[in-house]
Amino acid sequence: MxxxxxxxxxxxxxxxxxxxxxxxxxxxxxxxxxxxxxxxxxxxxxxxxxxxxxKKDNKTNSTKSKGKTKFNERNITRIPTSDGRETYRVQIRRRVNGKPHSICESFQYLKNAKKWRDQKLAEIELHGFPVVNRHAILTPYRRPKMTPCLAHV
Structure with missing residues (x-):
């Protein structure tokens, strides 16, 4: 002891x-x-x-005077627009088979952003992260060949 x-x-x-x-x-x-x-x-x-x-932080009073609080929402970023409003971007990132994937959506209202985020996180938990086949997106659309109509000949 x-x-x-x-x-x-x-x-x-x-x-x-x-x-x-x-x-x-x-x-x-x-x-x-x-x-x-x-x-x-x-x-x-x-x-x-x-x-x-x-260190003294001189910025503590400036946030109080503007009336804005620190934005702290999981997976949501506040984006100020040029007209003074704000939009909200929801971004969910995961690794699938060692490769990074992400789902991103922007909203005008925070309520809608939270609702979409919660819905997507629930879907991911139930069904796994939705991985989009990029090859299918990058392949150009090919029109089917047109066959001449015999009625006009």
């Missing part, structure tokens, strides 16, 4: 609290860190100790 003296425990607790405070500061949760950890805020490192101070 190993014993650690109280000074080592105190040092480890201080380091853990500082790391947690830095992580939460990076996510804009500084006020929660002080309440939850019941500790003083982490001090900025001195210039001579060789460590870098944490």
């Amino acid at each position: 190993t014993f650690t003296d109280e000074s080592t425990k105190a040092t480890l607790a201080k380091i853990t609290a500082q790391n947690a405070a830095r992580r939460e500061e990076a996510y804009g949760l500084r006020h929660l860190a002080n309440e939850r950890l019941d500790c003083a805020p982490a001090k900025a490192p001195k210039a001579g100790d060789g460590s870098k101070p944490p």
